[in-house]
Amino acid sequence: MDTLGSIKQKHTELAQSLSEKGVKYITASWIDIHGRPRAKSNPVNLLPNLLAGSTRYTPRGITGIGTMNPVEEEVTTQPDEATLTILPWDRRYAWMAADMWSDKGETFELCPRSILKKQMAIANKEGFATTLGVEPEFYLFRPESLENGSGRLIPMSDGPKLKSPAYDVMTKLDTTEFIDRMVRYMDEIGMKVFAFGAEGGVGQFELDFQYGTFLEMADKITLFRMMAHQVAKEMGLLVSFMPKPYSDVWGSGAHFNMGLVSSTDSNENIFRNKDKSWTKEAYAYTAGILRHAPALAAITNPVVNSYKRLVPRLVDGSPSWAPIKISYGHNNRTCMIRLPENRPAVENRSVDTAANTYLAGAFMLAAGLKGIREGLDPGAPADFSTYDKDDIPRLPRTLLEAIEAFQQDPLTYEVFSEGFIKDYVDTKLGEWEDYHSQVSDWERKQFLLV
Known part of the structure; x- marks a missing residue:
């Protein structure tokens, strides 16, 4: 067993090794409710102190959740050494993910990473290990285009007016410099891009990389988003993870592809039989998510803009490809849940790019496990367009509807602490009320002279 002295020596040697590689600073970041990393940075020689939990923060209010309180209790961060990464876009910095702890020796109730780890521990206790792949979509803009007076950003690769540029090779080639730099950086830190x-x-673009556990993927998404913003800035571009930047464009999703395997040495896949058919656990997991879908939306679609994406059609009348119904199908992208033929994963298509991956993963994992525990049945699949089917329940239409469902669902109180729920609900109700009080140009055009 390592002694405190040997651990400190090991960390001192690690700091020296990083310094020899050109690292000057260490950033051990915790995550706010928006999924943004927050941290101070320390000189690399202080790495042993940082790993011992020396850095303190006052996170409430400042980070978008709860009421700001200048006399609140401080929390400390406990970095996860396994996530140590030299940032390829600025090798003076090394980064680690960190959990937040109170002075009472307990995980801080607003720490998204700790909330996810708790649900993963429950899964492990029940015999399951997790896998998660996320499909992050984003827009690339040229920020100088705002100077043209239109008030609208011009997309990168604004080429021929195709009905849709999806899969268009020339559109993709227009952004090769950005994508190439992203792929090089991602491969350097082991993110394994495959498409x-x-x-x-x-x-709008998508960059897909190798799946991991729920926690590994959440940490990777944190790095991915940081990287995308930094690479865009290096190239004079602007990247946006807003769910719906303009009313006449496609929304940006972050589809969750969730899997379970046996946590024993067999590593047996829980969702697919050997003949590739779906197991009863896969259907029960699906049913659990569908049962709690309205409450889940408060976390998976967490901002007022999220609900501009969850509509059946774009302004030109064409299908939006976004799910609006609480249903599942196989090769059906109008459903919230898809059971794809090419991978042993349950895909939730409702999640958008504003979601905090840690919180969304925790809540969905809890819902799916509850479905397995209770042997729920999702019913018959909807292998037809659900957009115009009135007999299928709909996902919330607004953040307000989602927050009300979140408050009313008993599962909410199993996953999150009362303090988290209060602060999250108050924060999101404030966001809704602020948004709802704004008078838009559309309203003036429609009603000013009524």
Whole structure:
């Protein structure tokens, strides 16, 4: 067993090794409710102190959740050494993910990473290990285009007016410099890119990389988003993970592809039989998510803009490809849940790019496990367009509806602490009320002279 002295020596040697590689600073970041990393940075020689939990924060209010309180209790961060990464876009910095702890020796109730780890521990206790792949969509814009007076950003690769640039090779080639730099950086830190291309919206792209556990993927998404913003800035571009940047463009999703395997040495896949058919656990997991879908939306679609994406059609009348119904199918993209033929994963298509991957993963995992525990049945699949089917329940239409469902669902109180729920609900109700109080140009055009 390592002694405190040997651990400190090991960390001192690690700091020296990083310094020899050109690292000057260490950033051990915790995550706020928006999924943004927050941290101070420390000189690399202080790495042993940082790993011992020396850095303190006052996270409430400042980070978008709860009421700001200048006399609140401080929390400390406990970095996860396994996530140590030299940032390829600025090798003076090394980064680690960190959990937040109170002075009472308990995980801080607003710490998304700790909330996810708790649900993963429950899964493990029940015999399951998790896998998660996320499909992050984003828009690339040229920020200088705002100077043209239109008030609208011009997409990168604003080429021929195709009905949709999805899969268009020339559109993709227009962004090769950005994508190439992203792929090089991602491969350097082990994110293993396997596909990229143009998506349905003009200037919209997707970059897919190797799956991991729920926690590993959440940490990777944190790095991915940081990286995308930094690479865009290096190239004079702007990247946006807003769910719906403009009313006439496709929304940006972050589809969750969730899997379970046996946590024993057999590593047996829980969702697919050997003949590739779906197991009863896969259907029960699906049913659990569908049962709690309205409450889940408060986390998976967490901002007022999220609900501009969850509509059946774009303004030109064409299908939006976004799910609006609480249903599942196989090769059906109008459903919230898809059971794809090419992978042993339950895909939730409702999640958008504003979601905090840690919180969304925790809540969905809890819902799916509850479905397995109770042997729920999702019913018959909807292998037809659900957009115009009135007999299928609909996902919330607004953040307000989602928050009300979140408050009313008993599962909410199993996953999150009362303090988290209060602060999250108050924060999101404030966001809704602020948004709802704004008078838009559309309203003036419609009603000013009524």
